[in-house]
Amino acid sequence: MAEMSRRQPIVAVLGHVDHGKTSVLDYIRSLGKNRQASVMAREAGGITQHIGATEVPATLLNELCSPLMGGKEFLSPGLLFIDTPGHHSFSTLRTRGGSLADIAILVVDMMEGCQPQTLESIRILKQAKTPFVVCANKVDRIHGWKSINGRSAAASMKDQDAHSQGLFEQKFWDLVGQFGEQGFNLDMYNRISDFTQNIALVPCSAKEGEGMQDLLAITIGLAEKFLDEQLSDVEGASEGTVLEMKEERGLGKTLDVILYRGEISKGDEIVIATENGPQVTRVRGLFRPRGMAEMRDAGDRWDAIETVEAASGLKLAAPDLDGVLAGTTLRVLSNVEEERDEAINASRKESEISIELDEEGVIIKADTLGGLEALAFELRNQEPPVPIRSAGIGPVNKRDLRGAENASDPLHKVILAFSTTVQSETADELAKEDCNVEFIGSDVIYHILERFETWTEERKIELEEEKREKIVYPGKIKILADHIFRRSGPAVVGVRILGGRLHIGQRLLTIDGNKVGQVKSIRIGDASHKEAKQGDEVAVAIEGATVGRGIDEEDILLVDVPASHARRLRKLELTAAEQEVLDELTALHRAEDHFWGR
Secondary structure, eight states: OOOTTSOOOEEEEEESTTSSHHHHHHHHHHTTGGGTTSHHHHHTTOOEEETTEEEEEHHHHHHHHHHHHTTOOOSSSEEEEEOOOTTSOGGGOEETTEESOSEEEEEEETTTOOOHHHHHHHHHHHHHTOOEEEEEEOGGGSTTOOOOTTOOHHHHHHTSOHHHHHHHHHHHHHHHHHHHHTTOOEEEGGGOSOTTTOEEEEEOBTTTTBSHHHHHHHHHHHHHHHOHHHHHOOOSSOEEEEEEEEEETTTEEEEEEEEEESEEETTOEEEEEETTEEEEEEOOEEEEESTTOOGGGOTTOEEEESEEESSEEEEEEOSOOTTBOTTSEEEEOOSSHHHHHHHHHHHHHHHTOOOOOOSSOEEEEESSHHHHHHHHHHHHTSSSOOOEEEEEESSBOHHHHHHHHTOSSGGGOEEEEESOOBOHHHHHHHHSTTOOOEEEEESSHHHHHHHHHHHHHHHHHHHHHHHHHHSOOOEEEEEEEEEEEESSSSEEEEEEEEEEEEETTOEEEETTSOEEEEEEEEEETTEEESEEETTOEEEEEEETOEETBEEOTTOEEEEOOOHHHHHHHTTSOOOHHHHHHHHHHHHHHHHHOTTTTO
């Protein structure tokens, strides 16, 4: 029988969109359907729907997995599956010690293998050091595969024909390679003797209900084997993770919470982390959805309860819940002053968001503290690391926009938002054409990083172009024979650009270093142009020059570059021809001024 001094393991189900996370959770929820006839039946061991979680009791697990267990029974009271709405990615659900989940099921579509979100999940699991099992879902899509509801994966494997087994092996080895690249040894769950060295893969079809008992048995087996200490840690201060704040009809402002340690009762004093620091308040009511009401639309079907024990999902009503930071810790306050102060101080620290900030950098936002930490962690691990000037929880607002506008580095005029929204007025400003702040938001961190990288590259090129516009670039031109259109006031001559470029307003020199005059206009046919590039033949008006006195047909002239521009040009990517002209100009000027352009 389950020992009461243990809590049930909290299990997260994660993976790439459309790979079957929802099907796995739906299958788990459906297990107890035949026991849902009455509340009594439910209390006696049917599945219970919590807030943001689904509980499968040990009696049901023992019954389901008995063929695989050889008469052994699970120690835990059951499994609690975190089952939060889509916008709460696993990475955002943290406790102080790491992930809110004790163990995870990573769902991978057998036919598609690892996708971007799979890889993101693997990195997060690695970072949080969370043990996990791979559910190789959708085996029923392998050509010729026959599934039978309720059959174990091992029995199913033996029952397939050679062709289907061959296709399965091929997909299996592809996955082994993909996990190997991430630093994990993946193997079939029934071939593993040492679960500390290998990650178990369980072939499943959540849709057909095949291999699911193996998945549950391996999950609970791993939890019991490696998390004994964690699951027995039921003493001490009661704590939970705040999923979100909601306004509920008849209840007012409420918090959805997953309690992972201790217990909470109606009337308890609690402290939560808000954007204005720790907030102490008192629990006015605790609620659970009635029966199997789907969490997200349980409406007013709430059962009031007096006390809840970990691990459990619950809804809590209390005054003064404004500004609570999702993903932070809710703590039940004790009557011992020392412990009480400790809890309030811990809450204060969480309110302050302990992400290291830089003097200069980008602005980041997320819907929860864990999400913010996950985004900050990934930005710090970029090559080179991305500096962060401001980090906050909640929707993107005017203050974030002003902060990004005031960044002195144009490459930092950007807001990166993970799983959060933008306030409508701010969204209107961001959408304006003259807005110089880039907004990059997504529910997948790696999409944010990819888009940020692309934007940075494009912005660098634009900035280079802008610099080139303002800076005087070296150029070399030749006055063409028989192309003297006017001798002076201004002189108008036909020239060919031999190298670099020629721009209106630039001053010209002879190759001996004598000043010639200034370019007043550049024309090709009847059209005026601002600049001409290497290879162009154009008519140029030169103010201050006289043909026959200082310049003549077939003369070669250089575009003069100010000394300060020469210094800047050395840091830019010049073409070979531009570099050659710059070297020639430098030699000319340094004959008179040894330090020119240094």
